[in-house]
Amino acid sequence: MPLLVMKFGGTSVADLGRIENAARKVQREVERGYDVIVIVSAMSGKTNELVGWVEGTSKLYDAREYDAVVSSGENVTAGLMALRLQEMGVPARSWQGWQVPINTTSAHSSARFVSIPRENMDAKFAEGFKVAVVAGFQGVSPEGRITTLGRGGSDTTAVAFAAAFGAERCDIYTDVDGVYTTDPRITDKARKLDKIAFEEMLELASLGAKVLQTRSVELAMRYKVRLRVLSSFEDTDENSGTLVCDEDEIMESKVVSGVAYSRDEAKMTLVGVQDRPGIAAAIFGPLAEAGVNVDMIVQNISEMDPNGPTTDMTFSCPTNQVLRARKAIEEAKAAGTISYADLVEDADVAKISVVGIGMRSHAGVAATMFKALAAENVNIKVITTSEIKISVLIDRKYMELAVQALHDTFDLDKVG
Amino acid sequence: MPLLVMKFGGTSVADLGRIENAARKVQREVERGYDVIVIVSAMSGKTNELVGWVEGTSKLYDAREYDAVVSSGENVTAGLMALRLQEMGVPARSWQGWQVPINTTSAHSSARFVSIPRENMDAKFAEGFKVAVVAGFQGVSPEGRITTLGRGGSDTTAVAFAAAFGAERCDIYTDVDGVYTTDPRITDKARKLDKIAFEEMLELASLGAKVLQTRSVELAMRYKVRLRVLSSFEDTDENSGTLVCDEDEIMESKVVSGVAYSRDEAKMTLVGVQDRPGIAAAIFGPLAEAGVNVDMIVQNISEMDPNGPTTDMTFSCPTNQVLRARKAIEEAKAAGTISYADLVEDADVAKISVVGIGMRSHAGVAATMFKALAAENVNIKVITTSEIKISVLIDRKYMELAVQALHDTFDLDKVG
CATH class of the missing domain: 3.30.2130.10 (VC0802-like)
Incomplete structure (x- = not known):
C-alpha cells in the first residue's frame, strides 16, 4: 500500500473545527488508496501555556520534567484527531512517542532521532488501520523518559517518519500555501514556486523564511524525502503548494529562485x-x-x-x-x-x-x-x-x- | 526508609501557587525522614476541558482515545510538582503510568489495577531520589495503551501505591479537613472524627459523603492501608484530619459514628x-x-x-x-x-x-x-x-x- 505522511501544525489544529477540516484532508488521501501517517502539533497556544507553567515553577528547570509537561499538548491533539477520523469512518488510532517507539538521544528539549522501528505500526496497518496519528515533537530516551526535539520539531518528526516508512511524499500543511519567490507582503509580484530544491529551501529557511524548520529540510535532503508545503485552509489537490525536492526533479531552474x-x-x-x-x-x-x-x-x-x-x-x-x-x-x-x-x-x-x-x-x-x-x-x-x-x-x-x-x-x- | 503516600486532588493543585503549597507539605515529610510517593490529579477544570473536547469530537467515542487524551492533565501536574520540589532542593522526579508501569486491565475508562511492580521506582529511590510524583488516575493496558480508572480514580491510585510499597500511611489531601459526624452545613454541632473504621467510611462514602471514592476505601480495607483525610489548605501535622483504619485501632467506638x-x-x-x-x-x-x-x-x-x-x-x-x-x-x-x-x-x-x-x-x-x-x-x-x-x-x-x-x-x- 503506498504511504503518505501528512503533518498539521498548531494553527491547523487550533480547535475542534480545524481538526475536523484537517481530518477531511486525511480522509481524502485514504480514499485515494493511501495508508497515512499523520503528525500533529499541539493546538496553537497550548505549548506556550505549558512552557509558561514550567518557567513559572522553576527558572533553571530540569529539562526532563520540561519535556514530560510540554509534550502533553501533542498527545491531546493526536487523540482528538484519531477520534475525528473514526467518526468519519476511517480506521485510525493515536500513537505517543513511547508507543511507536520514537527512539531519540537523551538530550532533553533538543533530542535527536536515533531510530523509529516500524514493527508496531506496521502490525497495526496490517490489522486494517488506515491512519496512524502520531504526536509530533516528542520521543523517548534510552532511559525511558519523554524527550522533545525543540520548538518546531513536528516538521522534523514528519520527515523522519517519511524516511523510516519510505513514504511517497511528506505533506506539511501550514498557514501559507507554499514557498514564494519572496515575501508577498513586500511585493505583489511575489510568485508561488511549484518546486524548489532542498539546498535552496535550506538557505531560505536559515535566512528566516518561516515555512519549514531548517532541521527538517536537512533531514529531507539527506534521506531524499519529497516534501510538500501547502495550505490547511484551502482546498488542495495533488498539484497544490510547493514541492521541495531533489534538484534532479526540477527540469528548468532559474539562476535565482528567491x-x-x-x-x-x-x-x-x-x-x-x-x-x-x-x-x-x-x-x-x-x-x-x-x-x-x-x-x-x-x-x-x-x-x-x-x-x-x-x-x-x-x-x-x-x-x-x-x-x-x-x-x-x-x-x-x-x-x-x-x-x-x-x-x-x-x-x-x-x-x-x-x-x-x-x-x-x-x-x-x-x-x-x-x-x-x-x-x-x-x-x-x-x-x-x-x-x-x-x-x-x-x-x-x-x-x-x-x-x-x-x-x-x-x-x-x-x-x- | 519509611515510606508515605500523599495524594493531592484537583483543587489542591489548581494553580502554580497551590502546587507550591502542596510541595511544601511533601518537603516537610521528607525532612521528617520519609521517602514519599506523591499522587496528583489534574489541575481542577482541566479534565473537564479535555472531556469536553473528546465529546465534542465524537459522541460514541473510542474509550482508548478518550483515555489517551484525558490522562494528559495528570501528566502536566506531575511534571510541575516534580519541578517545584526540585526548586525547593528535594530530589524528585515525575512518573507517568507506563513508566512505573501501573499495569491495569484493558477496560478503558474504568480499568482496574493488575500490578504495580516496584523495581523501577525502588531503583530510583536507591539512587537518592526522595520523592516520586505519580500521575494519578491512569495506567497502561497489556496492549501498551493508556488506560484510566474512571473519575476520582486518583484516590484509588494512591491506595494502590500504598499497598504495593507497604507505605506507613496514605494521606489524602483535599478541600475538607476530615470526616465529620454529619454535614456541618446541617448542624454546627457536627464534629470532626479523629478515627473512623473502614466499614463505616465505606457506608458513608456510598451514602454520598464525597470525601473519598468508595473504591479507594474498599481497596484500603482489603490491604489494611491506613488512610488519612486532611486539608490541603491548612497547616497540618501528624494528628490532623481523620484516620480511616481497621476497627482494631479504634479503642472506644460509639454505637453510632455518623x-x-x-x-x-x-x-x-x-x-x-x-x-x-x-x-x-x-x-x-x-x-x-x-x-x-x-x-x-x-x-x-x-x-x-x-x-x-x-x-x-x-x-x-x-x-x-x-x-x-x-x-x-x-x-x-x-x-x-x-x-x-x-x-x-x-x-x-x-x-x-x-x-x-x-x-x-x-x-x-x-x-x-x-x-x-x-x-x-x-x-x-x-x-x-x-x-x-x-x-x-x-x-x-x-x-x-x-x-x-x-x-x-x-x-x-x-x-x-
Whole structure:
C-alpha cells in the first residue's frame, strides 16, 4: 500500500473545527488508496501555556520534567484527531512517542532521532488501520523518559517518519500555501514556486523564511524525502503548494529562485584590530560563549602600523544581541586577549539574499545583483557568498526597495 | 526508609501557587525522614476541558482515545510538582503510568489495577531520589495503551501505591479537613472524627459523603492501608484530619459514628402487584436495563385477592430517574411481564442513615432512632438495615430536623 505522511501544525489544529477540516484532508488521501501517517502539533497556544507553567515553577528547570509537561499538548491533539477520523469512518488510532517507539538521544528539549522501528505500526496497518496519528515533537530516551526535539520539531518528526516508512511524499500543511519567490507582503509580484530544491529551501529557511524548520529540510535532503508545503485552509489537490525536492526533479531552474531578507540585523566593526594568528578565535570565542548568533563575518586586508599589522573585523548579529556582543568584546579587551582602536556599531541594517542552485553554473550573478542595487542608489555595506547564495547588508530603510529591485532584475515574477 | 503516600486532588493543585503549597507539605515529610510517593490529579477544570473536547469530537467515542487524551492533565501536574520540589532542593522526579508501569486491565475508562511492580521506582529511590510524583488516575493496558480508572480514580491510585510499597500511611489531601459526624452545613454541632473504621467510611462514602471514592476505601480495607483525610489548605501535622483504619485501632467506638443523608430521593410503589415467583426480577430487571439506580427495596407481605396473592413493592431511586423508571415499568406492564393495580410516586423524600460499627454489639439502636424521629413528628416511610447502618426515607422537608435530632440523640457532638 503506498504511504503518505501528512503533518498539521498548531494553527491547523487550533480547535475542534480545524481538526475536523484537517481530518477531511486525511480522509481524502485514504480514499485515494493511501495508508497515512499523520503528525500533529499541539493546538496553537497550548505549548506556550505549558512552557509558561514550567518557567513559572522553576527558572533553571530540569529539562526532563520540561519535556514530560510540554509534550502533553501533542498527545491531546493526536487523540482528538484519531477520534475525528473514526467518526468519519476511517480506521485510525493515536500513537505517543513511547508507543511507536520514537527512539531519540537523551538530550532533553533538543533530542535527536536515533531510530523509529516500524514493527508496531506496521502490525497495526496490517490489522486494517488506515491512519496512524502520531504526536509530533516528542520521543523517548534510552532511559525511558519523554524527550522533545525543540520548538518546531513536528516538521522534523514528519520527515523522519517519511524516511523510516519510505513514504511517497511528506505533506506539511501550514498557514501559507507554499514557498514564494519572496515575501508577498513586500511585493505583489511575489510568485508561488511549484518546486524548489532542498539546498535552496535550506538557505531560505536559515535566512528566516518561516515555512519549514531548517532541521527538517536537512533531514529531507539527506534521506531524499519529497516534501510538500501547502495550505490547511484551502482546498488542495495533488498539484497544490510547493514541492521541495531533489534538484534532479526540477527540469528548468532559474539562476535565482528567491529573494530573502532579514530585517533586524546589526553590524559591528572592530577597527584597528591587532592582526596575529588566532585573533578571529579570540574575538568570536567569547561571542559564542555569550550566546551571540554571529552570522556574516568579513575581515579586511591588513595594514602595516608602527606597532605591527592591523585589520578591521566586521560581523553581523540580530539587533537585540548588540548589547550582549559589546559586553563580551569589551571584557575580552579588558582581559587583554584582544586589542582594537574602536568598536563601531550600526544597528540599522538589513540583510538581503538571493538564492538559487542555478548560480553554480552561471557566472555574473553577483555583478547583476550589485548593479541592480547601485541603480537604486543602495549602498552595500558587507557582502558574503556561498555556492548558491549571495547576501548583502544594506541600510534598513532601503530593504523593501532592494527586494523589489532584485525580484524584478532576476525575473522572478515570470514562470520558467 | 519509611515510606508515605500523599495524594493531592484537583483543587489542591489548581494553580502554580497551590502546587507550591502542596510541595511544601511533601518537603516537610521528607525532612521528617520519609521517602514519599506523591499522587496528583489534574489541575481542577482541566479534565473537564479535555472531556469536553473528546465529546465534542465524537459522541460514541473510542474509550482508548478518550483515555489517551484525558490522562494528559495528570501528566502536566506531575511534571510541575516534580519541578517545584526540585526548586525547593528535594530530589524528585515525575512518573507517568507506563513508566512505573501501573499495569491495569484493558477496560478503558474504568480499568482496574493488575500490578504495580516496584523495581523501577525502588531503583530510583536507591539512587537518592526522595520523592516520586505519580500521575494519578491512569495506567497502561497489556496492549501498551493508556488506560484510566474512571473519575476520582486518583484516590484509588494512591491506595494502590500504598499497598504495593507497604507505605506507613496514605494521606489524602483535599478541600475538607476530615470526616465529620454529619454535614456541618446541617448542624454546627457536627464534629470532626479523629478515627473512623473502614466499614463505616465505606457506608458513608456510598451514602454520598464525597470525601473519598468508595473504591479507594474498599481497596484500603482489603490491604489494611491506613488512610488519612486532611486539608490541603491548612497547616497540618501528624494528628490532623481523620484516620480511616481497621476497627482494631479504634479503642472506644460509639454505637453510632455518623449521620448521613441524601436529599434527592424518590419513592415509587407498585400497588397490588401480582405476587408470584420471579416477580422481583421481572420488575427490577427492566429498571436496571434502563439505567435506574435502585437503592432501597421493600416488599410487603402478600394479601389474598380473588385473583391470587398480591403485594405492594416499594423502591427508591434518585429524583431525576423517576421518569425513566416509570417508562420502564409501564413498558413491562404493556409487555405483560408484570401486572399491578397502581403506580404511586413520591418524589419529595430524603434518606437519612445512621452508621456505626458499634451497632453490631448494641441492641436497640433502631428503636432509639425511630423514637427520636417520632418525638419530632417525623413519619418514616421506608426502612432498610444492614449490619452497621439503618436507613429511613422521610419527607424531604424534615430532613435537616431529622439529622439534627439524630445527631443529638446519639451524642455525636461529644468526644468518646
